[in-house]
Amino acid sequence: MQPIVSIQSLSKVYDSGYQALCAVDLDIFEGEILALLGPNGAGKTTLISIICGIVSGSTGSVRVAGHDIVSEYRITRDLIGLVPQELTLGAFDTVWNTVNFSRGLFGKKPDVAYLEQLLKDLSLWDKRDSELRELSGGMKRRVLIAKALSHEPRILFLDEPTAGVDVELRQDMWKMVHRLNDSGVTIILTTHYIEEAEEIADRVGIINQGQLLLVDDKKNLMQKLGKKQLLIELRHSIGQIPPELAQYELETSADGAHLIYTYDTQGERTGITALLQDLHNAGLAMKDLKSSQTSLEEIFVSLVRAQ
Amino acid sequence: MINYQAIRVIYKYEMLRAWKTLLQTIASPVISTSLYFVVFGAAIGSRIEQIEGVSYGVFIVPGLVMLSLLTQSIANASFAIFFPKFTGTIYEVMSAPISFFEIVVGYVGAAASKSLILGIIILLTANLFVDLNIAHPFIMTLFLVLTCISFALFGFIIGLWATNFEKLQLIPLLVITPLVFLGGSFYSVSMLPPVWQTVTLFNPVLYLISGFRWSFFEVADVSVGISLAIIGLFLLACLALVWWMFKTGYRLRN
Ligand SMILES: Nc1ncnc2c1ncn2[C@@H]1O[C@H](COP(=O)(O)OP(=O)(O)O)[C@@H](O)[C@H]1O
Numbered sequence: 001m002q003p004i005v006s007i008q009s010l011s012k013v014y015d016s017g018y019q020a021l022c023a024v025d026l027d028i029f030e031g032e033i034l035a036l037l038g039p040n041g042a043g044k045t046t047l048i049s050i051i052c053g054i055v056s057g058s059t060g061s062v063r064v065a066g067h068d069i070v071s072e073y074r075i076t077r078d079l080i081g082l083v084p085q086e087l088t089l090g091a092f093d094t095v096w097n098t099v100n101f102s103r104g105l106f107g108k109k110p111d112v113a114y115l116e117q118l119l120k121d122l123s124l125w126d127k128r129d130s131e132l133r134e135l136s137g138g139m140k141r142r143v144l145i146a147k148a149l150s151h152e153p154r155i156l157f158l159d160e161p162t163a164g165v166d167v168e169l170r171q172d173m174w175k176m177v178h179r180l181n182d183s184g185v186t187i188i189l190t191t192h193y194i195e196e197a198e199e200i201a202d203r204v205g206i207i208n209q210g211q212l213l214l215v216d217d218k219k220n221l222m223q224k225l226g227k228k229q230l231l232i233e234l235r236h237s238i239g240q241i242p243p244e245l246a247q248y249e250l251e252t253s254a255d256g257a258h259l260i261y262t263y264d265t266q267g268e269r270t271g272i273t274a275l276l277q278d279l280h281n282a283g284l285a286m287k288d289l290k291s292s293q294t295s296l297e298e299i300f301v302s303l304v305r306a307q
Numbered sequence: 308m309i310n311y312q313a314i315r316v317i318y319k320y321e322m323l324r325a326w327k328t329l330l331q332t333i334a335s336p337v338i339s340t341s342l343y344f345v346v347f348g349a350a351i352g353s354r355i356e357q358i359e360g361v362s363y364g365v366f367i368v369p370g371l372v373m374l375s376l377l378t379q380s381i382a383n384a385s386f387a388i389f390f391p392k393f394t395g396t397i398y399e400v401m402s403a404p405i406s407f408f409e410i411v412v413g414y415v416g417a418a419a420s421k422s423l424i425l426g427i428i429i430l431l432t433a434n435l436f437v438d439l440n441i442a443h444p445f446i447m448t449l450f451l452v453l454t455c456i457s458f459a460l461f462g463f464i465i466g467l468w469a470t471n472f473e474k475l476q477l478i479p480l481l482v483i484t485p486l487v488f489l490g491g492s493f494y495s496v497s498m499l500p501p502v503w504q505t506v507t508l509f510n511p512v513l514y515l516i517s518g519f520r521w522s523f524f525e526v527a528d529v530s531v532g533i534s535l536a537i538i539g540l541f542l543l544a545c546l547a548l549v550w551w552m553f554k555t556g557y558r559l560r561n
């Protein structure tokens with residue numbers, strides 16, 4: 001499948017001399033939800049800004065729907081909507097005027113019905129005549145989303161969409177993201193909250209210090225890098241682990257009623273069968289078994305440390 | 308391919324902003340023009356003889372119009388682009404499928420329109436105080452329009468260049484205002500000592516005011532053709548500079 005956004009060895013050195021991106025390669029596919037995960041200063045906003053045309057790249061290239069973002073910017077920018085990280089809005093414009101302005105900037109004819117529906121979907125319709133400075137932070141975020149969607153883009157960038165956002169808006173936002181995604185819009189969001197990436201994305205890219213460390217399906221990523229833990233509940237508590245089980249490097253819970261076995265999902269054998277056999281041989285009776293996967297958080301921490 | 312919708316919305320919302328502060332937009336030039344007339348025209352002017360056959364109160368009208376036109380064109384356009392840069396809302400313009408051409412036509416067009424309206428208001432106000440006869444209405448309009456556009460462009464460049472409010476004020480304050488006052492707004496260059504007459508010829512604003520004044524009274528310090536050529540050159544130079552700024556992403560994309 002041809003990617004809808006194709007980034008090739010993209011680097012950015014700011015005028016200050018700071019290298020914000022180092023040879024990033026990334027393909028984004030139509031219809032997916034991609035989360036770019038990385039700490040503050042990793043280069044997420046820089047990457048998005050280059051694709052959207054706000055910042056120029058130093059070397060490398062970006063193609064959107066097969067078109068170069070520099071020489072064919074009219075085609076590529078038309079396809080893209082951006083919700084910026086900061087609440088950058090004029091003060092004295094009204095909500096209605098600012099979304100009409102956005103739509104016009106992108107070369108689209110006025111469409112009252114579409115914009116009305118858009119504002120209703122974002123619970124902004126009642127506020128259409130309010131001036132932007134009168135709105136709360138959450139409402140401003142909604143306006144920024146409305147502006148980004150005003151020209152019906154095929155690709156939507158959300159730069160840290162949930163920073164400083166309340167629970168209600170967060171849930172509304174995820175609903176909207178899924179609804180847009182169902183209608184075929186490709187979504188790229190950045191975050192430094194791992195739960196967020198885990199919750200919403202199909203694929204996750206991990207970026208740190210200007211380098212894209214890896215990109216993979218969320219499931220693969222966790223399988224590839226994740227460790228699983230097997231929690232064994234014992235019928236009777238034990239004081240210490242019998243020596244014949246030493247090779248499994250088990251941990252015990254404080255009350256001695258649980259054993260925790262950590263294994264690599266990539267390993268050829270998990271060692272579970274042997275462990276259960278040895279438990280039986282050691283005379284320990286099990287009550288229950290439970291397995292759990294490492295969170296993205298742990299994956300992320302281990303990756304960034306390894307760098 | 309031109310993104311007409313973008314030009315339309317930039318122009319429309321820039322004009323709308325002026326509309327909201329309509330009172331200020333109209334009242335301040337009317338008041339300041341009236342003040343100039345009271346001070347220069349009536350108080351001082353009554354003691355000054357006619358200049359080249361024109362009474363002093365009438366003689367200063369073109370200079371007054373130019374003074375406001377220049378400062379307001381620059382202020383309007385520089386602010387129009389500096390403010391979105393300052394607040395960050397410029398991101399939207401940068402990410403839209405528009406070229407420098409559409410951005411300039413939208414912002415500079417609106418700024419020039421505003422100062423053109425201002426120029427007309429000042430002329431109408433002046434007409435309340437003195438009897439104005441315009442000898443060459445077409446040439447006068449041409450000067451009016453060219454001045455509004457070229458100085459709005461110049462203001463746009465200042466707005467792109469400025470990284471803070473001080474820089475935004477710097478050039479209008481230190482360069483434009485002195486050039487306008489020394490460019491013969493309120494006097495004829497022929498009234499100066501010969502040495503200063505020569506020095507003044509290096510002031511580009513002189514050519515503007517002189518040509519503009521000629522369109523009213525057929526009285527000029529330099530020939531009208533030269534005046535038009537100078538303003539045309541200035542316009543081209545500003546256009547080239549803006550084009551270069553957008554091409555290199557100057558202070559916008561780096
Ligand atoms: N205009 C700029 N000039 C110089 N350095 C910048 C500029 N913008 C961002 N940076 C630097 O580039 C790095 C990456 O920034 P950014 O892309 O905003 O990261 P993120 O969005 O992941 O937090 C940061 O160290 C930041 O200080």
Ligand SMILES: [Mg+2]
Nearest residue numbers: 044045046085
């Ligand atoms: Mg950021």
